[in-house]
Amino acid sequence: MNRRLKTVDLFKMLFRCFLIQGSWNFKVLIGTGFCFCALPITRRLSETTEEQKEFLYEHLTFFNAHPYFASWCLGAVAKLEEEAAADNWESKQIISQFKKTLTGPLGSIGDRIFWNGVKPLASGIGLILALLIGWYAFIVFLVLYNIPHFYFRIKGLFIGYKNGFDIVTIISEKPYRRFIVFLSILGAIVAGIYAVLACKWSYDQNHYLAVAFAVSVLTTLVFLDLNKPVWMSLVFSVIFSIVVKIIFFFTV
């Protein structure tokens, strides 16, 4: 019997990738989610209940990666499981080891590209547009964010499936370094533009609000630089802003 995955199985896995964090827990983090996403593999390849159980125990283990990049590992695992079934591997220990190896790089690249790059950048652009054109901004925000999101999720599964073990040579920050630098430069420019426009927006509501805004920005930057939590800088910013108002109230 030809034990091969079909294209439909890959699409089922792709769909499931979007739910990978559904059963997030402190025991195996997204390990359960990974197993959930990999179920189309066992449904296609396992011939007996025992084989399926073995597959489940193999994948109900610790797994952590950036959720958008987990599909890279999933695709590669699909390929390896397929090879294991076709060639009747005696032990699939190497697949578990392979998953562990990918955990670090997949988390690191994803966090740098998305949580530290695309997300704040798209938010900054969305906010600038919200101040300038109003509610339409949310459409731009969602499009800007989700183009790379969907791209990496979809591409990852198919590249992983194509390359199997060789995915390890593809996954490194090096190919994305330029993209990450680009995101950080653009993000910094957007942060600067947003600060000016938000200050002007506050000024348009009432001129002392621009002063309160500036005081809050400076207070927060100092607190963040001192590694203090955001709530603390928020409390002090609120207090200082009210003080600014009181000063304006008695002097202007």
Next chain:
Amino acid sequence: MWLELLALGLWSGVVSMDTTAVMQVMISRPLVSCLITGAILGDYQLGLIIGIYLELLWINELPIGAAKFLEGNVGATAAAAIAVYSFQNSLRIVPSIVFSLLLALAISHLGGYLVKKMRYVNGDAFDKLLVDPNISAAKVEKLHFKGILYSFLIGIVIIPVFAVVLGWFALPLLISWLPVSVDQFLEPVNAAFLGVGSAILMFMFTRHKQWWMIFIGFCAGLLYLLIK
């Protein structure tokens, strides 16, 4: 009214799920979720304003690995609902916004606590599954969908409950006790939220030693204002 609450409840569940469990297409970000919450309750502009104030407040709360994070998206969505209801019932915009923003902080802590509890419940279910002699693919799916359901329930319970209790009753009552003259002293709190968010965004990129790029952004912003 009941239809409106039902729509709010369903939307809240979607927001809660999108935060982590399902899709993560960022419809749960305050900029989107507050706007839509406002639209559902009949005041999209106020929803958008709340979204603008809160969008950046939790942007550096990174849901990395096992790190504990605040449920800012749920907090912000609740804040938008509370602000709209409070304004409709008190007719005073400044205190409605300010108290809603402050309540968003408290609700985000509660949301974070519930998410943590949910993850422990998921962990217990995982332990039970592992020792189940009849473990199967269907049981893994059941466990997974239960996790998604819990996530949905967190949103559907927290947001409408706080919107009704605080937005309909508590806040309008509190605001009615406050003299109108106090409003002008509360107004700077909005600017403080905006300033804190702006600073957080800047700080995220200064970690990459991009101060000079932020300066270029300042200049570009000023140039735009001058041309405009």
